[in-house]
Amino acid sequence: MTVLARVSLAALRANLARSGADGAVVDARADGWGHGAVAVAAAAVASGARQVLADVDQLDELRAAGIPDSALTDAACPVVDPLAVFGLDGIGVPAMRLSGEVVTTKDLRAGEGVSYGYLHRATHDTRIALVSGGYGQGVYRALGERASVVIDGRRCAILGRVAMDVCVVEIGEASFGRGEDVWFFGDPAQGHPSVHEWADASGLSAAELVAAVGLHAERRSG
Known part of the structure; x- marks a missing residue:
């Protein structure tokens, strides 16, 4: 099951240029x-940064690169605002997008429960999808019943508790095939949910959430 944190180098470069990294220090x-x-x-x-601030245990990796x-x-030392660099300031382009995929779909009848402890029970007949991506990949556990994903342009609520490697979403009458992309967060301009929705639902900062993911x-970077 695929779960990808996709980092856009083009977005990083654009954000660095916009945030005044030339001659500055980047974190x-x-x-x-x-x-x-x-x-x-x-x-x-x-982008012309004067220096890069890095952890000691990463210096050798950076030199090798x-x-x-x-x-x-x-x-x-003072650094360029990291929220601007990574597009988390509400102005720049988010550099990271998190996607999973549809694993399977099934009917869910009224009264039936899903996920750990059957926290969610359907109030009506509907359809659900099991999608890859759980707390083992940094999907915050408390997002169940509080956040949604996007599949083929359609918002689908996360139901019940987020599991280690998967979660359940409601797809209603939609028909999605196995392997269809599931967007947890990314660039709202491309129709993805914003990581700030996770921040609102979890009480954590957007920076903490993307770092965990x-x-x-x-x-993958590209």
Whole structure:
């Protein structure tokens, strides 16, 4: 079952240019806030950043990727606003998108329950989909009954408790095939839910949520 944290290098570069990274210091700690320290450092250097702030245990990885020592620092210093760099400030383009896929679909009859403890019980006959992506990939457990995903442009509420590697969503009369993309969050301009919806539902910050996803899901940059 596929769960991908997709990091857009084009979005990173655009956000860096907009946020004034030229000649400044860019924060790539915590593995680039979950976006990948190498990807963030490379984009920062290409955008004219003076230095990249990185964790000590990532310096060797960055050097191996061709980032020069002169561009690396582990000293505390003022940095470009990371929320702007990663498109989490409500202005830039979100650099990370999280997607899973439809695993299977089935009917759910009124009164039947889903997920751990049958927290959710259907009030009417409907249809549900089991989709890949759970707390093992950084999908916050409390999002059940509070957030939704997008499948082929349609909003589908997350039902019950989020499991380790999957969750259940209501699809109603929609017909989705196995393997169809399921968008947990991404760029609202492309019809994806916003990670800020997760923040509102969970009480965590958008930065905390994307960092957790980036450190647990399969990450791809491009």
